[in-house]
């Protein structure tokens with residue numbers, strides 16, 4: 466017979482945050498920052514896209530061996546409910562989703578089912594357990610090829626160009642609707658969507674970082690894997706764009722800075738400082754950096770030469786996107802701090818750590 470314990474919290478107890486997808490790249494950095502800010506964290510992950518490397522790293526960095534870990538799939542509603550029954554959850558940060566654009570085009574059913582059902586289950590459990598604060602990890606991909614730069618949170622979203630991008634837009638809308646529908650109910654849900662620009666880098670300890678499976682799609686893991694010798698040559702996709710050096714412009718945000726934005730957003734929710742039931746914030750640096758600039762900065766800060774070549778444009782890439790970060794700066798009291806050089810040094814330290822060098 467299973468008995469469920471309902472935890473009754475007193476005021477003095479630390480708030481508990483459920484991090485779904487907490488063993489992954491962003492989730493592990495967020496878990497570290499939440500714990501160092503005094504939160505209790507419960508991690509849920511189905512381990513479909515990671516191994517225990519980062520979760521073990523989180524335990525080492527925080528000195529906490531007792532972080533509750535549920536190896537569950539958030540698409541399994543019974544498992545999600547059990548987790549909420551066993552823990553008094555004050556806020557959820559939802560990362561548990563598939564994230565490869567190309568794969569989503571090939572496998573749309575898998576992407577829609579996974580990314581939507583897991584989020585719906587989290588929301589339903591939040592609602593039926595007396596309400597909760599929910600932070601959704603969204604993406605700058607919702608802006609598409611914006612006409613005016615930098616983009617603000619008011620910049621219109623453009624139709625998504627992949628099922629992955631579409632799930633980000635749909636989950637934002639689902640969260641907004643659930644917040645509205647539950648506002649006066651016994652299970653009110655409040656929500657924040659954070660729209661990330663390009664998260665890069667690793668924790669300064671080099672104990673956690675990005676661990677892509679197979680050939681990396683993203684620029685920085687491809688750079689570090691080329692530098693370590695796992696890949697022969699980096700292709701810079703397109704040098705004939707209408708930018709100063711012809712390569713695309715992005716807003717590369719340090720992973721630890723990004724993680725701190727989550728702590729600021731969670732505090733805003735649990736401390737009752739939200740101005741609306743549903744809010745959106747851009748999380749970037751506000752500075753555009755070209756692919757070529759990033760590559761040369763990587764070479765310079767790490768004192769090495771990277772084998773790269775210019776290659777044709779990658780289908781689906783936008784020319785340029787960067788964030789207007791004023792809302793996050795003013796409302797969350799958060800600002801990106803780490804320089805791109807320090808971030809690139811941390812990415813290289815992590816790659817060497819993985820290689821045992």
Ligand code: UDP
Nearest residue numbers: 682683684685687700701702713756779782
């Ligand atoms: N990029 C590149 N070579 C690679 C991977 C990426 O030149 O091997 C470029 C890509 O075309 C884009 C930028 O790097 O201009 C950032 O791409 P990434 O996939 O990291 O993030 P995205 O902005 O597409 O989400």
